[in-house]
Amino acid sequence: MILLAPIAALGRSTLALMASIGRVAIYCAHTLRHIFTPPWYPKEFLTQLLQIGWLSLPVVGLTALFTGGALALQIYAGGSRFSAEAVVPSIVAIGMARELGPVLGGLMVAGRVAAAIAAETGTMKVTEQIDALVTLSTHPMKYLTAPRVVAATLCLPVLVAVGDSIGIMGGYLVGTTRLGFNPSNYLHNTVDFLEFWDVASGLVKGAVFGFIVALMGCYHGMNSGRGAQGVGRATTNAVVSASILILAANYLLTELFFTA
Amino acid sequence: MIDISALHKSFVSNAVLRGVDLTINSGTSTVIIGGSGTGKSVLLKCVLGLVKPDSGTITLDGEDVARAERDAFLAKFGMLFQGGALFDSMPVWQNVAFRLLRGSLKRPASEAKDIAIEKLRRVGLTPDVAEKFPAELSGGMQKRVGLARAIAAEPQVIFFDEPTTGLDPIMSGVINDLIREIVTEMGATTMTITHDMSSVRTIADRVAMLHAGKIRWEGPVSEMDSADDPYLRQFISGSAEGPIEAVR
Numbered sequence: 001m002i003l004l005a006p007i008a009a010l011g012r013s014t015l016a017l018m019a020s021i022g023r024v025a026i027y028c029a030h031t032l033r034h035i036f037t038p039p040w041y042p043k044e045f046l047t048q049l050l051q052i053g054w055l056s057l058p059v060v061g062l063t064a065l066f067t068g069g070a071l072a073l074q075i076y077a078g079g080s081r082f083s084a085e086a087v088v089p090s091i092v093a094i095g096m097a098r099e100l101g102p103v104l105g106g107l108m109v110a111g112r113v114a115a116a117i118a119a120e121t122g123t124m125k126v127t128e129q130i131d132a133l134v135t136l137s138t139h140p141m142k143y144l145t146a147p148r149v150v151a152a153t154l155c156l157p158v159l160v161a162v163g164d165s166i167g168i169m170g171g172y173l174v175g176t177t178r179l180g181f182n183p184s185n186y187l188h189n190t191v192d193f194l195e196f197w198d199v200a201s202g203l204v205k206g207a208v209f210g211f212i213v214a215l216m217g218c219y220h221g222m223n224s225g226r227g228a229q230g231v232g233r234a235t236t237n238a239v240v241s242a243s244i245l246i247l248a249a250n251y252l253l254t255e256l257f258f259t260a
Numbered sequence: 261m262i263d264i265s266a267l268h269k270s271f272v273s274n275a276v277l278r279g280v281d282l283t284i285n286s287g288t289s290t291v292i293i294g295g296s297g298t299g300k301s302v303l304l305k306c307v308l309g310l311v312k313p314d315s316g317t318i319t320l321d322g323e324d325v326a327r328a329e330r331d332a333f334l335a336k337f338g339m340l341f342q343g344g345a346l347f348d349s350m351p352v353w354q355n356v357a358f359r360l361l362r363g364s365l366k367r368p369a370s371e372a373k374d375i376a377i378e379k380l381r382r383v384g385l386t387p388d389v390a391e392k393f394p395a396e397l398s399g400g401m402q403k404r405v406g407l408a409r410a411i412a413a414e415p416q417v418i419f420f421d422e423p424t425t426g427l428d429p430i431m432s433g434v435i436n437d438l439i440r441e442i443v444t445e446m447g448a449t450t451m452t453i454t455h456d457m458s459s460v461r462t463i464a465d466r467v468a469m470l471h472a473g474k475i476r477w478e479g480p481v482s483e484m485d486s487a488d489d490p491y492l493r494q495f496i497s498g499s500a501e502g503p504i505e506a507v508r
Contacts, residue, residue, distance in 0.1 A: 039363070124347075131310050132345035136359050136409075137334045 027219050031149055034141040044147040052113050052148070052214070053155030057162065059112055060105045064163035067100050068092060068170025076179050088179065089186045090193035092171035097198045098258075101164040102156075103250050106209030109156060110242040114217035117148055118238035121221025122231035130222070140222070149214040156210030157203040164202060201257045208253065209246045216242035261286050262307065262417065262449065267316030269302055276302050277313070278473030284451055284466075286321075289443050291452045291460045291481075293495060294470035295504060300453040301342075303470065304419055307451070308337060320417070331364060338410035338448075342422040344402040346394035346409070353390035356380060356408045365413055379408040383438055400431040407435070411442055418443070420452040424459050436462035457496060460484070469495060471504065 071092050079085045121144055124130050130140050168190060175181040217238045224234035267280040276299040284290045292300050305311040307318055309325060318325045325333060346355045356376035359365050377387045383404040394402055403423065410418055423439060424432035436459050443450050443463070452463050460467060464481040469492050477489045485496065494502030 041362070120349075127343055128341045128345040129347055131305070132339070132341055132347070134310055135308055135334060135337060135339045137331050137363050137365075138358075 023223075024215075024219060027222075028215060030141055031145050031215060031218070034139065034146045035150055039142060041143055041147055044143060045151055048147050048151035049155060051116070052109070052152050052210075053158060056109050056112055056155070056159055059108050060159045060163045061166045063104050063108050064096070064101060064165075064167035065170040067104055068096055068167030068172075069174040071095055071100065071167070072171035072174040072179065076175075085179075086189070088175055088181065089171065089189035092175075093168050093190045093194045094198050096167035096171070097164045097194065097202045099202075099250075099254075101167055102160045102202045102205035102209060103246065105160045105163045105206060106156065106213065106246045106250075107243055109152070109159065109210070110213045110216075110246060111239055113152060114213045114220075114238040114242040115235050117214060117217025118221040118224070118235045119231060121218055122224030122234040125222060125224050126226060126231060145214075145218040145222070148218055149211060152210035152214035153207050154210070156206040156213070158206075160202055160206035161199075164199065197257075201253070204257075205250060205253050208249055212245045212249060213242045216245065261321060262451070263317075263319045264303075264307070265317045265319075267303070267306060267318065268314045269299070269306060269311065270314055275473055277306070277316075280316070280470070280473070280475055282468055282475050282478065284449060286449050287447050288465045289440075289450045289452065289463055290466045290468060291454060291464035292468050292470055293455055293457075293460060294476075295455065295495070298470050299473055300470055301421060304421060304451065304453055308334075308339065308419070335359075335364060335413070336416045337419065338413065338415035338417070339419040340403070340406045340410045340421065340423055342425055344394070344399075344406040346402055346405055348394045350393075351390065352380070352392050352394065352397070352405050353377065355394065355405060356390075356412050358409065359413045375412060376408070379412050380405070382411070382442070383408045384434070399426055400428075400435070403427065403431075403435055404438070407438060407442070411446065414446065416448060418446075418448050418450045420450065420454075420463075422454055422456075423452065423463075424454065424456045429458075432456065432458065433462075439463050455495075457498075 072088050075088045075091045076085055079087055121130070124144070130144075133140050133143060172183070172186055172190070175186050176183045220234040220238035220241070224230045262284040264280055264282040267277050268275070269277040280303060292303065294300050302311055306313045307325065309330070320328070320333070320336070346352075347358070353373050353376040354361065356379055357372035360367055360372035360375060361369065373390070377390050380387065380389055385401065385404055385408070389397070389401065389405070394405065397405065407423075410420075420439060423435050427435060439450075439452070440462050450463075452459065454460060461481065466479065467481050467484050468478040469476045469489075471491050477487060477492045479487065484492070487493070490503050494504050
């Protein structure tokens with residue numbers, strides 16, 4: 001029996017993981033159903049657009065600015081080993097648009113938005129506000145989850161686009177002021193080598209990441225345990241699961257977009 | 261009339277309700293008493309559909325609540341939650357008028373606001389409270405706002421979950437009197453959960469005691485003090501000595 005204990009523990013963990021995946025999948029299916037069926041709450045949706053989109057701009061912008069600058073320095077340092085310094089503008093642009101813009105934007109929004117959503121909905125659950133919504137003939141999935149998920153799915157591509165632009169600008173500033181690039185040549189190289197799909201793939205990734213961020217925030221908030229500890233755990237779980245799912249989804253989407 | 265029959269509900273291995281039978285006649289105020297953790301709130305949430313019972317039936321005016329159309333069913337109910345459960349992201353008037361601003365009872369915002377202010381006045385709050393946020397109010401004021409929200413759509417049935425918990429005796433008396441006045445005025449059917457005996461004496465027409473997952477005693481409030489059920493007598497007297505274990 002003692003020898004079987006580790007196998008039993010592994011089995012229990014696997015079953016628990018499968019059950020969690022199943023619960024998230026069911027929650028996701030319910031969310032999609034409530035997004036596409038009335039009633040809709042446009043005021044809630046607009047509020048979430050402001051909360052998720054507008055108020056995340058500074059975080060995403062600053063992250064992109066410093067990342068673009070650091071990327072230019074790294075590519076210049078690496079490229080100089082085989083006399084390829086000239087690729088800095090194009091690699092910065094492609095790197096920001098395809099990978100760093102959406103992934104870092106998604107992760108920063110996961111930290112800010114998934115945590116906020118989980119804390120808010122978790123507190124609402126603990127203080128019986130979710131029950132109150134039901135007694136007031138309002139479905140919590142429609143009133144809380146659907147507007148947040150739709151708003152995040154629409155906001156993230158816009159944030160990614162803004163982040164891409166600011167990141168490329170960060171690379172441009174470092175390239176022209178620190179690395180001695182000609183401003184005009186830098187811009188030409190950026191535009192000439194950047195293709196439509198480089199940008200579009202990043203925006204699609206952004207939409208998927210936005211969906212993940214809001215879904216994880218709502219799921220963990222709605223399933224929060226009791227008390228401050230329960231809400232705290234829900235918040236942590238929301239950020240961790242959103243971040244991991246973003247990185248996993250990024251790999252899968254990159255496989256789909258660029259190797260298929 | 262609310263008719264609860266053979267209601268069972270367990271959470272994992274913890275059997276909370278073990279065959280509750282209770283009838284609440286229309287227009288009466290029934291108070292459910294019982295110790296902490298005896299399943300009073302679970303019973304109330306089963307009626308509202310917030311918790312799904314394992315077995316048993318609940319009917320409202322002969323209609324099985326499990327099969328009723330949810331929106332139409334819930335439109336008949338108002339509820340005052342233990343902690344108020346006010347939405348802290350919106351001002352007081354929007355909390356009170358929540359049901360009047362969306363769904364089947366939706367009406368213009370100005371009209372909904374007028375109704376909200378009228379209901380606030382009914383529970384003794386001045387119109388300037390309407391623009392405040394719940395976090396700016398004291399516990400007693402939050403209860404009053406919760407009460408105003410519960411009666412805003414003039415429901416047929418109102419539930420009060422521990423209406424005086426956390427309030428000082430004077431404010432408890434004010435809330436109890438308000439509930440009694442409103443219940444009488446509206447002619448609504450009400451079910452109140454409490455272990456505050458002053459609330460029971462003020463609010464109740466009938467009293468039911470829940471113990472060990474079943475209704476232990478039920479009758480008019482006027483007969484409560486003379487009842488010879490040892491569990492009820494111990495609960496009323498608040499004594500540690502008796503059949504109810506003091507440490508649960």
